[in-house]
Structure formats: structure tokens, C-alpha cells
Amino acid sequence: MKSNWQQIISERKSAILERWLQSALALFPETMASGTPTGEALLDGMSMVLDNFEGNPESCGEGIHSIARIFAVQPLRPSVALSLFPLLQELLMERAPKEADTEALRARISAITFEAFDRFLENREKIYQLKVEETRSQLHMLLRSTQS
Amino acid sequence: MSKYAPRKAQLAREFLEKPTPLKGAQADREWWEMPVDFHDGNWCFPGKPDTLKAIGFPNPRKWAATDEDWQLPDGWEKIIHDGLKERLKKFRSLKLYLDSCVRCGACADKCHFFLGSGDPKNMPVIRAELLRSVYRNDFPMVKKILKGFSGSRKLTKEVIKEWHSYFYQCTECRRCSVFCPLGIDTAEITMVARELLNLIGVNNNWILAPVANCNRTGNHLGIEPHTFVQNIMSLVDDIEELTGITVNPTFNRKGAEILFITPSGDVFGDPGVYTMMGYLLLFHHIGLDYTISTYASEGGNFGLFTTNDMMKKLNAKMYHEAERLKVKWILGGECGHMWRVVHQYMSTMNGPADFLEEPVSPITGTKFTNATSTKMVHIAEFTADLIKHGKLKLDPSRNDHLRTTFHDSCNVSRGMGMLEEPRFVLNSVCNSFNEMPENTIREKTFCCGSGSGINAEEFMEMRMRGGFPRANAVRTVKKQHQVNALITICAIDRATLPPLMRYWNPGVAVYGLHELVGNALVMEGETPRTEDLRENPMAIAEEREDGDA
Numbered sequence A: 001m002k003s004n005w006q007q008i009i010s011e012r013k014s015a016i017l018e019r020w021l022q023s024a025l026a027l028f029p030e031t032m033a034s035g036t037p038t039g040e041a042l043l044d045g046m047s048m049v050l051d052n053f054e055g056n057p058e059s060c061g062e063g064i065h066s067i068a069r070i071f072a073v074q075p076l077r078p079s080v081a082l083s084l085f086p087l088l089q090e091l092l093m094e095r096a097p098k099e100a101d102t103e104a105l106r107a108r109i110s111a112i113t114f115e116a117f118d119r120f121l122e123n124r125e126k127i128y129q130l131k132v133e134e135t136r137s138q139l140h141m142l143l144r145s146t147q148s
Numbered sequence B: 001m002s003k004y005a006p007r008k009a010q011l012a013r014e015f016l017e018k019p020t021p022l023k024g025a026q027a028d029r030e031w032w033e034m035p036v037d038f039h040d041g042n043w044c045f046p047g048k049p050d051t052l053k054a055i056g057f058p059n060p061r062k063w064a065a066t067d068e069d070w071q072l073p074d075g076w077e078k079i080i081h082d083g084l085k086e087r088l089k090k091f092r093s094l095k096l097y098l099d100s101c102v103r104c105g106a107c108a109d110k111c112h113f114f115l116g117s118g119d120p121k122n123m124p125v126i127r128a129e130l131l132r133s134v135y136r137n138d139f140p141m142v143k144k145i146l147k148g149f150s151g152s153r154k155l156t157k158e159v160i161k162e163w164h165s166y167f168y169q170c171t172e173c174r175r176c177s178v179f180c181p182l183g184i185d186t187a188e189i190t191m192v193a194r195e196l197l198n199l200i201g202v203n204n205n206w207i208l209a210p211v212a213n214c215n216r217t218g219n220h221l222g223i224e225p226h227t228f229v230q231n232i233m234s235l236v237d238d239i240e241e242l243t244g245i246t247v248n249p250t251f252n253r254k255g256a257e258i259l260f261i262t263p264s265g266d267v268f269g270d271p272g273v274y275t276m277m278g279y280l281l282l283f284h285h286i287g288l289d290y291t292i293s294t295y296a297s298e299g300g301n302f303g304l305f306t307t308n309d310m311m312k313k314l315n316a317k318m319y320h321e322a323e324r325l326k327v328k329w330i331l332g333g334e335c336g337h338m339w340r341v342v343h344q345y346m347s348t349m350n351g352p353a354d355f356l357e358e359p360v361s362p363i364t365g366t367k368f369t370n371a372t373s374t375k376m377v378h379i380a381e382f383t384a385d386l387i388k389h390g391k392l393k394l395d396p397s398r399n400d401h402l403r404t405t406f407h408d409s410c411n412v413s414r415g416m417g418m419l420e421e422p423r424f425v426l427n428s429v430c431n432s433f434n435e436m437p438e439n440t441i442r443e444k445t446f447c448c449g450s451g452s453g454i455n456a457e458e459f460m461e462m463r464m465r466g467g468f469p470r471a472n473a474v475r476t477v478k479k480q481h482q483v484n485a486l487i488t489i490c491a492i493d494r495a496t497l498p499p500l501m502r503y504w505n506p507g508v509a510v511y512g513l514h515e516l517v518g519n520a521l522v523m524e525g526e527t528p529r530t531e532d533l534r535e536n537p538m539a540i541a542e543e544r545e546d547g548d549a
Helices: A005-025 A037-051 A057-072 A084-095 A102-147 B008-017 B049-055 B076-090 B092-100 B112-117 B124-138 B140-146 B157-167 B175-179 B186-199 B205-217 B225-243 B272-286 B308-325 B337-349 B379-388 B410-416 B420-429 B457-466 B468-481 B491-504 B513-520 B539-548
Strands: B258-261 B290-292 B329-332 B376-378 B404-406 B485-488 B509-512
Touching (some): A005 A084, A005 A102, A037 A057, A037 B468, A102 B491, B076 B092, B076 B186, B092 B186, B112 B457, B112 B468, B175 B410, B272 B379, B272 B509, B308 B329, B337 B410, B379 B420, B404 B468, B420 B513, B457 B468, B468 B491
Parallel strands (some): B258 B329
């Protein structure tokens, strides 16, 4: 029987979200409170992923992107930051009925993790792009002052 | 004794247990056990030897924070010790702030760097403790009284490294001080710590290079007077092309009524130049008798982030120039820390400026009594007064392509209490203004994350972390109201917020308040406006075209 993971999630969303969020906040050097801006932003992103787990890929992607964006500027290895997504698999398995299709879940979590990896790298590249842009504009200023 | 008083045993237990502000995973550690780590993105390049020599700062050398040996000068411990002793005597506030903290932790989660990084040493209480712990160890009277529970420690090279790391992860924004029940201003502790570090050559090039430039040519970028004029005149050409109006700024003109000083970022930086165009249009619109100095060509004062003496020196140049040009008073542009220096320190540092007159608006006759001592008026209150008296012809629909929100610059809001004037101006020049959440604006505003001279590109990751709380508040209004324009009245914000927005909120552009004023001003004799000062199409022009079709 094919399981509907979206339904499993929606029936248990608040408990899953709470555990998932706490695990994400614990990745910071000092455990971050859930009411902080980081907590709020992670909650939004995670909520989006859970609400669109098997549904709207665009909204799910947006949630993944916002989570990856937060961790891409933290001094964490990508493997640590992205461990959040395999962790979601564990959280879901713990709460799923016995007959749930674990293979489908594994495949979906893999796809989400790969997407998160892409977004994480995109954001790292963005940081370096911003650095280059600032260096370039400084160079431009120097040239301008020597030219006149 | 009251039956509600705590029992002796309870007090003794609390005393022995030494409650720590660290919670969660760090609860069983002391903050000083956590090592200092320098890696890409969390430290700024140190001052270059030539820069230090140019301003006579000690210990010029080539070094990096990742070096094992920082080549500190001989006797560096004594230099720091004597430096602290001297400053404790000189600044009574410092002694008060060092002595009075009870480590309640009310400030802990108010710092944008802590909120963005989760690093416990970014809690203001612990940041101050970095210096306080040495103070407690080194100063006999304090040691005698507090020995045993004060959390004191010896000054070592590791402590210096820690200071360098964390006092440059503080933007001196003072948000923590708003929430401190004792009114401790951790920003002033950071200022003194940076001053002490400068005594032994532990510094930051992004701060010292502008200081040296300003010391030499009068502005942070080191631009010579003729280039300064050339740049403003190129903006005059741009204005003419866009509006058909020729504005006529004058330079170093003796006898002008007003000396206008703004951060050099407004003359050279994008998007600051559009704000400058707004000023020029405004002054032309009201026929203001003003001049711009090519010597005091900088409103900003990076001395504030360096040493008290340097701040005093760089501030003095503005007043010397005002005296030389024989103006009546000074009008200051949109800047953050310039106003912190003027509003909080100028009067006792270089003032009162008795050779100038109490500022009076030549257009409305309003006396700016708040500037009686400094003789310097903020452009936002000057423009707000003009609008209040109906002296400006404005068409706010010219900004209809923008859905705005307003970022209170820390130094203007918390440093001088200016909260209403920019909002009044903004509401008069555009039709869509949306406030960010209440706990992120006005005196509780979140910093841009890159102020106080840490806007270095090599520090980008940390800047993105520190700026995250502000960006998150912008995200809220972007989501709720489709905001696409973040308005500021600070030149550093105009430099730091664009990359912050590009990272966290793509699609939100950063504008100066007077850029929007410049868009909205209806100038006499202008050609029909179709584009804003950035040459982006105005919504009303597009509507007009649709109507014609």
C-alpha cells in the first residue's frame, strides 16, 4: 500500500516541527531560543518544507532555500548543517504507521537533501560574489581618484 | 526582617554556584574556557604599516589574526594596564560600567551578533566581561573586595586575541543598553577596549585607512579637493539630464549662510550619490544659501571607532572650516555615527561652537534650539520643518514604484533620539510606507550588522550573521506588504544594507531618504519626469503613457 507522507505529516506536524526545530537550533554554539529571529526564520522555512513535502515543489524549495541560507553563513561544515534533512527522515519514521512506505520517504528525503546541498553551495557562492563586488567597487574608487 | 527575604543559606548557595549566563550545551562551562578561533570570514585585516605611520599609531608591522605571534611590542602588558588606568581616571562612565554590572543577562539576547551567530561571547554581558575580568584582576582595590567570586583573570596574549575578535564583533549600536536595567552602555566599553588595543598595534585596516585618509585630505576615501568637486559636478549633469534643472552648488565660498557637510559616501558611493542628488535638488528648490567644503569633505568620523583623541581631531576640522568660511551654522547630511559624535560628544569635546550662530531655518524661521550648543542641524529635521510649513511642492506619487519601509539607523535613533522626523518626511514623499515589527524599530532598532568600521569584505560571513535580525524584520514586511525599498538615513547603512539585502532579501533595494525627496520634488521649470534619480521608470509616467495610448 502506498503511504501518503503528506497526510502523515499534517496529522503530526506540530510535534515533528518542534523536534526538528530544536535540533536545528542546537547546531549553534549556544542553543538558540525558538523566539529569536533565527528561530522564527527556521520555523517558517521548516513549516514550508513540511506543508509542501509532497505537494507544491516551489514552496518546498523556498523553505529548503531559506534553511540553507541561514546555515551557509554559519561556521559549520556542510555535512553538519545538512544533517538536518536526514534527521527529518528519522523523525518521520519514528512517528509513521508500520505500513508506511519507507522507500518513498527515503527517496523524497534524498531529493530534498540534494536540493538543500545545491542551495547551500549557491549561498556560499553568493557570499564570495558579494566579496568580489565590494573589492571591485573599492578598486573602481581607487582608479577614479588616480584618474582625476 | 521580612519573612519574604531570601534565607542566608540560599544566598550562600547562589554565591558559591556563581550563576552563569551560559545555558543549554554550554551550561557546565565558563565562558573563558571557550577558545578563540580565527577563520575566513570572522576577522578583519589589520592596519597596514604605512597607514599607522601616517597617523603616528604605535607598532606598525605586517601581521594577520591567524598568525601565532602577533608581534606585540615589548612591555605590552604594562601598556594595556597603564592605558586602562588612565582611562578609568578620565572616563567616569567606564568605571561605573565596569563596576555596576550584576550579570543579570537582560542584554544577552538583544545583540544582533549573538542573535545571528549564537556565539555566547557575543552576549553583551560577556563581551564586557572580557575587559571586566582583567580589570578585576589588575586593580588592587577591586581585587581585594571582589576576590574569590569576581571571575577575574590574568591578561595574556590569548586575552588580547579574544578582545580583538569580540570587540570587533560589536558595532557599538547600543541596543543592549536600551534593555540594561542599570543603563550600562557596552558600546563605551567596546570603544575603550578598541582604544587599548590600538595602543599595542592591534587594529583594523577598514577603520584606520579612512582615519588616515580623513586626516590627510579631509574625507574617508582620500579624495583630493578637485576630484571632490568634479564628482559633485557630474551629479549636477545627471540632475540636468533627468529634470532639465541646473543646480548650482558652490564650494569653499566664504560668507555663505550655511556649510553643508555630508558623508563622502554620498559623493562617491552607490547608492549614496542619489541621496546627494536629492540634497542638491532640495537646496535649489528652496534657494538655500549654502556652500560645500572640499576640506571638511567628510561628515563621518571613524575616530569614534579608534580613539577619543582621533575622534576629537576629526570632529574639529568641521568646526575649523565653518569658522574659516564664516558661515552661520552647519547643516549635516544623512549619516549615523557623525550624529552620535556631534550629539553626544562634540559639545564637551570641541564645543561649544560659540563663533557660530544658533541655527535658524532661513526659509521657515524655525529656531533649532536643540542645536544651540553644536550649531549643527540634521537634514531630516530641516526637511521635516520645511514640509511642516508647506514650503516644498511634492508629488508623492512619483515614488509609487516603491513600497517602502524604514530602517532606523542606530546612532540617529538611539544616539540622538530622532525617531519621528524621518518618518514624517517619508510619509510626505511616498504613498506606501510600512513599518517593520515593533521590537525592531525606533530605539529598539536592529543594527545593519556592519557599522563601527567592520564593513570589510573579508568579514562578509560575520556581517551576514550580524545583519540577520534586521534582514529578518525586512523579510516580514516584504512578505506582508511586498516592500521593495528599504529607506535609511545613514551612509554606512547605504553601503552595508545592499549586500545584506542581496543575500537575505533579494529584490529589496536600499535608498536614502533624500533620494525619495528628490524624486518627489516638483521643480519650477522642470521637464516632465519619467524616471527617478536612478533612471528607473516612475509608475506615474507609465500610467501616463498607458492613458495616452
